Amino acid sequence: MTSYVRTNSPAQVRSLSTFGKHLQRSVLTATLLAAASTGSEAQPYVRADGSTTDDLEAARASWRHDAEFNGNVGLAAINADAAYALGSTGEGPELLACPRPS
Known part of the structure; x- marks a missing residue:
């Protein structure tokens, strides 16, 4: 199911699924960076x-x-x-x- 967001201008209709894909990609990138940064510290x-x-x-x-x-x-x-x-x-x-x- 695709949801749409309508702005003041009827010509601008954006798909929420596109936003969702970008959001998922951003969250995945942030998670990978956080995981990679914790492994670089020396283990006492x-x-x-x-x-x-x-x-x-x-x-x-x-x-x-x-x-x-x-x-x-x-x-x-x-x-x-x-x-x-x-x-x-x-x-x-x-x-x-x-x-x-x-």
């Missing part, structure tokens, strides 16, 4: 001592070599070093571990 990964780094593997290794982390075997079993390196603190529903029945 968290080390066991609280400092940050741009290297995920270095951050994970710092957690795997931490005495408190190694004191709990369950943390290594669920790869908690990756979650901690990504900044998870355990607050809120970010991580759920459920035992599987054997």
Whole structure:
């Protein structure tokens, strides 16, 4: 269905579908630009001592070599070093571990 907009002049009739196409294109362009701009920022990964780094593997290794982390075997079993390196603190529903029945 095509809708039309009439202006004061009867000779000027514009299709709303044309406007809709331009609007969709503009929204898509804005969305793509926003998505592209967020990926260009450096990701700060968290080390066991609280400092940050741009290297995920270095951050994970710092957690795997931490005495408190190694004191709990369950943390290594669920790869908690990756979650901690990504900044998870355990607050809120970010991580759920459920035992599987054997």
